[in-house]
């Protein structure tokens with residue numbers, strides 16, 4: 001397994017597998033939520049990151065310091081400041097919440113310590129607030145949802161009602177989806193935003209969605225919010241089909257959602273059922289190591305680890321060299337071919353439309369369609 005992915009990681013034409021021995025230690029700050037509604041996501045990203053480094057046999061090159069953002073913007077900013085100013089990390093990896101990324105952006109830019117974004121999709125961080133020190137290996141909120149807006153309208157859905165948590169990711173995911181959906185001829189009949197991390201009862205929102213008469217409900221929820229939402233959608237016995245940003249039925253927590261998740265159709269940049277040699281090898285190694293299927297969050301952590309090693313091999317271990325090398329990373333990994341667009345520092349990748357289905361007594365992901373090589377517009381980014 002080790003060599004399959006390692007040899008495919010290229011940067012500036014060099015394979016990562018042929019790296020020079022490192023003489024300097026690289027200090028990495030993992031800045032992720034380990035408590036709160038996104039705790040499972042932070043743990044999954046950490047697992048993926050650790051696996052990439054261990055598998056490459058390079059654990060002794062990296063000192064890893066973890067800090068809990070609690071998915072709260074002021075806490076995330078304080079933790080980033082501590083990692084840079086006190087611990088003197090060379091590079092940071094992490095951030096799950098778009099709100100936390102928004103809060104950290106100016107500090108990262110001014111400190112000139114690179115941040116490899118391993119989840120948070122905040123469009124602005126690779127749009128009008130882009131920075132040479134922010135490189136995203138996960139996704140942007142627009143990148144996941146724009147293709148789904150077009151896809152649904154082109155595949156017969158005429159009207160939708162949207163729901164999402166009331167913070168930057170919720171607003172960006174829904175506005176990207178809605179713009180593409182209406183541009184392709186669909187109509188949004190209603191939209192509501194629910195208090196982030198606090199909504200226990202989705203009943204009134206589901207009732208409004210049903211009463212709107214929309215043909216479909218489209219939502220973004222992740223982590224604990226996704227589990228609650230899908231379970232309540234199931235117990236409400238609502239007939240309107242449920243679509244979403246694929247975090248809704250992530251393999252990380254779909255089992256906790258149970259049968260209510262069956263038939264949910266969603267879009268995402270990775271599902272563990274992709275039939276490629278790179279993904280099969282990754283899934284096998286991940287299962288052997290952790291005993292569970294990997295999720296999009298595991299892959300984001302894994303790819304952050306691969307990108308970091310590739311950057312260190314190319315440029316060296318100091319912050320400036322890592323920042324300069326990161327945008328040149330490209331490889332074929334578990335989720336397919338990917339590259340970093342140097343015009344925005346956001347990843348370019350496939351987006352997969354998938355259904356959650358029951359197979360052999362377990363919930364799994366059935367690939368429905370692939371939208372290849374999705375790239376964001378430059379959208380005001382000036383590096």
Ligand code: BEZ
Pocket residue numbers: 096097098099119120121122169222247
């Ligand atoms: C975000 O805040 O950007 C986000 C959080 C969880 C899943 C996906 C995106």
